[in-house]
Each structure stands twice: as structure tokens, then as C-alpha cells.
Amino acid sequence: MTEGTTSAADAGSAAQADESADTLVARLEQEGEIAADYLEGLLDIADLDGDIDMDVEGDRALVSIVGDSDDRTLQRLVGQEGEVLEALQELTRLAVHRETGERSRLMLDIAGYRARKRAELAELGAKAAEQAKQTGEPVKLRPMTPFERKVVHDAVAAAGLRSESEGEEPQRCVVVLAS
Numbered sequence: 001m002t003e004g005t006t007s008a009a010d011a012g013s014a015a016q017a018d019e020s021a022d023t024l025v026a027r028l029e030q031e032g033e034i035a036a037d038y039l040e041g042l043l044d045i046a047d048l049d050g051d052i053d054m055d056v057e058g059d060r061a062l063v064s065i066v067g068d069s070d071d072r073t074l075q076r077l078v079g080q081e082g083e084v085l086e087a088l089q090e091l092t093r094l095a096v097h098r099e100t101g102e103r104s105r106l107m108l109d110i111a112g113y114r115a116r117k118r119a120e121l122a123e124l125g126a127k128a129a130e131q132a133k134q135t136g137e138p139v140k141l142r143p144m145t146p147f148e149r150k151v152v153h154d155a156v157a158a159a160g161l162r163s164e165s166e167g168e169e170p171q172r173c174v175v176v177l178a179s
Contacts (some may be wrong), residue, residue: 025056031096031104032061039108042088048073050110057107062101063092064109065069074111082117085110086145096176118151125155125163125176131179132161141168142162149174 032054043050043065050065067074078085089108096104109115121144128139141152149165152174156163162177 012154024059027100027102027118028056028059028061029054031100031106032063034096034099035063035092035104035106038092039063039088046077050074050076059105061104061106062109063106065111067111067145077110078113082113082145085113086147110151114147117148121148121151122155125152125174126159128152128174128176129156129159129161132176133159136178138178141174141176143171143173146172 020100036052036054039052050067053064053066055062055064065074065077067150076084077088079087085108088110092108093104093106096106107114124141128141132139144152149172153163153165156174157178162179164177165172166175167173
């Protein structure tokens with residue numbers, strides 16, 4: 001085969017990759033729709049106003065409940081330190097699982113809480129990475145939820161360092177390694 005030509009097998013694999021990517025997006029969009037229906041029902045039961053936004057990011061469906069910028073009523077669905085939000089996310093994942101029969105990695109955000117938290121955690125990860133670079137010593141952070149640890153791990157990797165999780169839930173924390 002000459003340079004610049006593609007075999008039928010290569011073309012077939014590319015078509016399969018496109019099809020599987022399309023299938024993944026369609027599955028994630030379906031998860032988002034199921035989650036949105038479930039959450040709309042919960043909002044109706046709780047007599048709360050909120051709009052549902054759906055998106056797909058990477059290999060996850062993202063569903064957000066948004067309200068007016070000064071609407072404090074949705075904050076009740078976030079709870080202290082996001083505890084109610086975590087519980088609602090798990091209930092929503094269970095609702096999706098019940099409909100599809102497959103485990104969901106759906107991410108729920110309410111009133112922008114996770115987006116704000118993600119920015120704070122990315123900054124924390126970058127600062128811990130800088131501290132580890134300067135001191136040459138590992139930096140151990142406070143215990144975090146799996147979502148929080150993932151954001152910190154990503155920020156540390158973006159800073160060019162490695163990190164690992166240590167300990168048992170609920171005391172599991174991120175350790176930023178100096179080398």
C-alpha cells in the first residue's frame with residue numbers, strides 16, 4: 001500500500017469509531033433526558049422553580065438545575081457542603097439505572113454549586129502542586145468526596161505533577177507528590 005492510501009480495514013475501523021462515538025453520545029443524551037424527567041418530578045413535588053439544562057461532556061451526561069441568580073430556594077437542594085446535592089445525584093443515577101439497566105456516571109449540578117466548587121478545587125490543586133514543587137515534599141490535603149478528589153487530581157496533573165488518593169472513605173484525601 002502506498003503512503004496516503006487507506007485500506008478497507010482502516011476505513012472500517014474509522015467508521016466503527018464514529019458509530020460508537022455517536023452511540024455513546026446518544027446513550028448519554030438519553031440518560032440526560034431520563035434524569036431531567038426525574039428531576040422535574042422532584043421539583044414539582046417540592047414546589048420549587050428551576051430550569052433543567054442538559055449537556056454531554058466527555059463520557060458523562062451533565063444535568064443542571066438552574067434558577068434566578070438571586071433565587072435562594074434551590075440552595076436547599078444543595079445542602080450544607082453539597083450533601084443534599086450528592087444524595088440527589090445518587091437518586092437520579094438510580095432512576096436512570098432503573099430505566100436503562102446500565103450504571104450511570106451522570107453529574108448533577110444545582111444553582112452552579114459544582115461549577116463554583118470545581119473552580120475552587122482546581123485552584124487548591126494548583127497551589128498544592130506549587131507547594132510540592134517548592135518544598136520537594138508531598139502535600140496531603142483534607143478529606144474529600146470522589147468528585148472533589150477528581151478535580152484536584154486533574155489540576156495537579158495539569159501542573160505536571162502526580163497525585164494519589166490515600167485513606168478510607170469518608171476520610172480519603174489527595175496527596176500531591178513532589179516528583
